[in-house]
Amino acid sequence: MPLSEFELIERYFRGCGSRREDVIIGVGDDAAVLRCPADAQLAAAVDTLVEGVHFPRDSPAQSIGHRALAVNLSDLAAMGARPSWALLALTLAEAEERWLAEFAAGLGALARAHGVALVGGDTTRGPLSVTITVLGHVPPGRALRRGGGAPGDAVFVSGTPGDAAAGLALEQGRLPACEQAERLRRRFLFPTPRLALGERLRELASACIDVSDGLLSDASKLARASGCGVELMAAALPLSAPLLGAVGTSRARELALLGGDDYELCFTVRPNALERLTSEVPAAEWGYTRIGTLQEQPGARVLGEHGPLEISSSGYDHFAGA
Numbered sequence: 001m002p003l004s005e006f007e008l009i010e011r012y013f014r015g016c017g018s019r020r021e022d023v024i025i026g027v028g029d030d031a032a033v034l035r036c037p038a039d040a041q042l043a044a045a046v047d048t049l050v051e052g053v054h055f056p057r058d059s060p061a062q063s064i065g066h067r068a069l070a071v072n073l074s075d076l077a078a079m080g081a082r083p084s085w086a087l088l089a090l091t092l093a094e095a096e097e098r099w100l101a102e103f104a105a106g107l108g109a110l111a112r113a114h115g116v117a118l119v120g121g122d123t124t125r126g127p128l129s130v131t132i133t134v135l136g137h138v139p140p141g142r143a144l145r146r147g148g149g150a151p152g153d154a155v156f157v158s159g160t161p162g163d164a165a166a167g168l169a170l171e172q173g174r175l176p177a178c179e180q181a182e183r184l185r186r187r188f189l190f191p192t193p194r195l196a197l198g199e200r201l202r203e204l205a206s207a208c209i210d211v212s213d214g215l216l217s218d219a220s221k222l223a224r225a226s227g228c229g230v231e232l233m234a235a236a237l238p239l240s241a242p243l244l245g246a247v248g249t250s251r252a253r254e255l256a257l258l259g260g261d262d263y264e265l266c267f268t269v270r271p272n273a274l275e276r277l278t279s280e281v282p283a284a285e286w287g288y289t290r291i292g293t294l295q296e297q298p299g300a301r302v303l304g305e306h307g308p309l310e311i312s313s314s315g316y317d318h319f320a321g322a
């Protein structure tokens with residue numbers, strides 16, 4: 001007999017993630033009741049992943065559970081917020097128990113790693129799609145914004161952008177398998193939201209955004225919101241050894257700029273705060289790299305060794321004819 005919605009939620013989602021004392025009523029009632037700290041503001045984000053759009057068909061269920069939460073946690077990281085609670089709306093073609101157990105394991109492991117409790121859920125029958133809402137806290141008035149940058153601010157990115165795009169291309173068979181394949185695939189399947197870095201940047205960064213659509217696109221959004229432009233240096237892009245090994249320098253740069261699905265943080269720092277950044281959040285320990293500067297002139301430019309690079313959105317399709 002197929003699982004009822006009640007049984008499905010009881011079996012796989014009650015107690016998923018961390019136990020928190022501020023959950024007065026969690027999964028299983030009509031609504032969750034949560035205790036909010038008096039000295040914090042609530043940060044909220046929601047994101048939907050649709051099969052065949054945001055992840056390939058037949059992706060591992062554990063990865064789908066992980067990514068659905070990770071993309072939301074990444075949005076809170078970009079605000080400098082600390083996550084507390086999550087709500088899940090799951091649309092499924094059929095309630096297959098093994099799939100559900102793996103999905104809940106992927107979601108639950110990441111939730112526990114960041115102290116997040118799953119406090120509500122809803123399931124519907126239909127084509128596979130996962131919507132998660134995350135709620136978190138930030139000290140009053142201290143949330144990081146996209147719009148706080150100014151001309152002259154240094155631009156940084158965490159991690160090694162481009163890996164996830166190569167991982168997706170490997171998943172989809174658009175890039176031939178190679179020695180580095182497994183590490184790159186994992187960067188797509190199990191992204192790491194940079195929550196600790198986001199909190200550390202609250203007092204240091206002038207603006208911040210998470211990299212979901214591609215570094216160049218998201219850096220441009222930050223610059224536009226800040227009322228300025230951005231200039232990135234191609235030679236400064238932090239490219240991982242697996243990415244370089246898999247596609248070479250020129251494609252690696254293109255994937256780092258245009259690829260997407262990185263869930264790293266792109267942030268800016270005023271010139272007079274650079275020393276504090278270096279001493280309080282050392283790059284060697286926190287894994288970020290300076291890649292450019294905000295400019296008065298609007299728009300986004302990438303400087304190569306011999307001048308500005310022509311960047312077109314067709315970079316997205318680079319593997320199509322490969």
Ligand SMILES: [Mg+2]
Pocket residue numbers: 074075078209210211212
């Ligand atoms: Mg975002």
